[in-house]
Each structure stands twice: as structure tokens, then as C-alpha cells.
Amino acid sequence: MRAVPRHVACVMDGNGRWAQRRSLPRTAGHRAAEATVIDIIEAARAAGVEWLSLYAFSTENWNRPGTEVDYLMRLVRRVVRKHAPLLLARGIRCRFLGAADPRIPRELAQDFDDLATLTADNRGMTLTVAFDHGGRRDIVEAARSLIRNGTQADDVTERLFADHLPFPDTPDVDLVIRTSGEQRISNFMLWQVAYAEWVFPDVLWPDFRAPDFLTCLRTYRRRDRRFGGVPPQTNGDPS
Template sequence: MFKGFGRSQRASAAAVEQPALDVKPRHIGLIMDGNGRWAQQRGLPRIAGHHAGMLAMKEAIRACDDFGIECVTLYAFSTENWKRPAAEVDYLMRLPEQFFRSEIDELVRRNVRVRFIGDTERLPTHTQETVRRAIQCTQHNTGMIVNFALNYGGRMEIVAAMERYAREVMEGRATVGQLTEATCDRYLDTAGLPPLDLVIRTSGEIRLSNFLLWQAAYAELWFTDVLWPDFTRDDLYQAICDYAKRKRRFGAIE
């Protein structure tokens, strides 16, 4: 479906092998924005943009693994995306099956472990089954973590974390006053993942859009006007190089 719509001429030119990265983030968050506008510019239906975005996501995952990134979190579907037209939402809910059907063998070969964050129990049954299979197929892998944010919202995650803590207090497994910034991490969906170092957003928008709000407190932010389906390995490399040049003081004096 939509063959030939996947990548632009700009993307096909991004074939130059990059030098090794001396300084790089452990954990990258990707806000993959601009699929609809990419399709609109070409007179195509929005779902063509989402299909092209899926192809760009495949390349981004490969590039992250090749660059030695420990974890990448992909903002695949937000809690706000349910407001979109029903046909578009239905297509988006079927994209995970398309993706894993074609990519699961390579993910296993690359030793990638798949995780999901967000309220996956509210997803359609067929999408939940895809999620379960992807986790099961890669659960013993020990390489890069590919973490899909699916039906995810940062505020919802923080509320759910407070509810988990409150439940432990009620059950006598935690006490009031025990919660700190450090211990809060274990109640979040991202528990066990490396700290978020870099957030990349495409399409020219300059906001987080409810993505990893707690985790992004001290993450470096990198924005580009490139629409997500046109985002290439070269763009990712540039973002990481820019990250390496920044001074991360975390409030201290240099």
C-alpha cells in the first residue's frame, strides 16, 4: 500500500556514512510530527502520510541502533489523538500490526527489546494482541530498547503514578512522606529505562505536546522544520551532534 510514497528524494540522498559518535544521549524521545501535512502537500490522503511516517520510523530505529543509543521512545499515538476522524484512528490502530509483521524478525536479529508505555488496555483488541506479541517475541533481548508511547499522555502518566503510590500506602506497602523525586520514577511508565537525554520534534512545532513531561525536566530539546516522513538518518545524526555540543549543568555553575 502506498508504494513510492515512503521517502522523498531528500531522504534517498542521505546515504553518506557518518563518523562514530564520541558523545551521545543514552535515551532519545522522538515526537514524530507532520505526517498529515506531508500527505497534504502531495495531494494524498492523510493515511498515506501515516504510512510514510511508519517507514521513516523504521529507519530511525535502525539508525538509533547503529549509533549505539540505549533507548528510543517513539510518540506513536497520544491520548488526544482519539479526537481525529474515526477512519484515521482505525488506520493508526492497525499500523502496529503492519509494522511488526514486517519488522519483528529484524528487531529480534538486532537484539532489540520492545516496550510500550501508555494505557494500552483501552486500545482495540487486535492492537492489544499485537502489543502482547511484540513484547513476548523480544522479551529476552538485551540490546537497545524501543519504547512505543501508545495511547500515552504525560499528565495521565503522572496521575497514574500518584494512584499507584496511593494504593501502596492504602495497602501498607508505602508510607505517607516516603515519596521523593527519586522514588517517583519507579511509579512511572518509564521505570527501569535510562534517563531521557534528548527530545527531538519534527515539523516545526516547538512544544512537548504532553510527551514525557516528568522525564523531560532536564532533557535537551531539538526542533526541526523537517516533516516526519522526510526525517532521515542524517537528521538524527545532526541532532545527536548538536546534543554533544551542549553544556548540561543541571542547575550547577559551569
């Protein structure tokens, strides 16, 4: 079996459906998602994952009903504040990808900043929360940054381009977990998922728990990653 993935990303899908199946308002689904998030952070850390990214809110999510967006903003703020000391204590470095829209409430932006500052020196797992994130927007930003720097067209390489993406120290994503059975990319970290393995568990995000996460890791470890090459000769190899 191959090693534990270095960088795992989760697309947290199915909160609304989870609530609808219980005849609850959609917002109840978001509230239930909090427990999963905390569970997965701990499971990933314990399993030896070094980078965990969570897709919390996309640029397209602004199109949801205003009340739901408002509720989400308040909820995220509460979650961030509630768990800040524990994230610090567990040595998790937190940062927020995206989070640039002026529609984000000022207080929430301040809390994001504070949490990032607070945990900046941590050397355990790095938790990247994609909030108000769009993969294409990041790529466009990188292109702008290159042009602004006056880079010559012939000098642009994949590596140089990646250096202009937000958080250039982030390694490529090895495994993406998208819950609820949906099989789409949805504009998520487009550049970094180029060679990622994807798993699509049928579980809705609020029901997703540490054992499910470990199952996904096992699935990944059995997969044969070829990066576009030919499969190696594996005579007698148990994997």
C-alpha cells in the same frame, strides 16, 4: 564534545502536513512515516543510543476523525507484524508505553503483547513505543500506586515516585527530537524529560532520515548541559 545521548525520544510530527503538501490524504502521511521509523531505529542503534522512545499516538489523538484513527490502528498492526522478526534478530527489546485504552483493538493489543514477549530477552537497544500515551496520566497512575501502597507523605521522594511510573527502569530522556518545527511538549513523558535537551528540526517526519538524526545527535553533543548548575570553567576546552 559530550557523549552520545543514552536515551533519545522522538515526537513524530508532520505526517499530515507532509501529505497535504502533496495533495494526498492524511493517511498517506502515516504510511510514509513507516520508512522513517525503521530508518531511525537502525540509525540510533548504529550510533550507540541505548534507549529510543517514539511518540506514536497520544491520548489526545483519539479526538481525530474516526476513519483516520481506524487507519492508524490497522497500519500500526501491519507495521508491528512486518518488522517483528527483524527487531528480534537485531536484538532490540520492544515495549509499549500506554496502550491501556479499551478502544485499542483486541488484535493490536495482542500483537503488542506478543512483540514485547518475543523480544523481552533482547539486550541491545530498548525501543519504547508510546502508544496511547499521556505524560500526566502516567504521573497520576504513579500517585495512585503510591497511595494504594499506603506510602506516608513524608516518605515520598523523587526516586520513590519514579519507581511507581510505568517502566521504572527507563532512564531520564537526554534528547528529544520533535520534527516539523513545532515547539511544544504535548504531554509527552513529562516526568522523564525534566532535564532533556530539545531540538526542533524543520523537516517533516516522513522526510526525516538517518543523516538528519545524526545531525540532531551532533547538535546535542555540542550543547552544554548544566542541570540547573553554573557552567564549568572550560578554558581551552574545544567544546
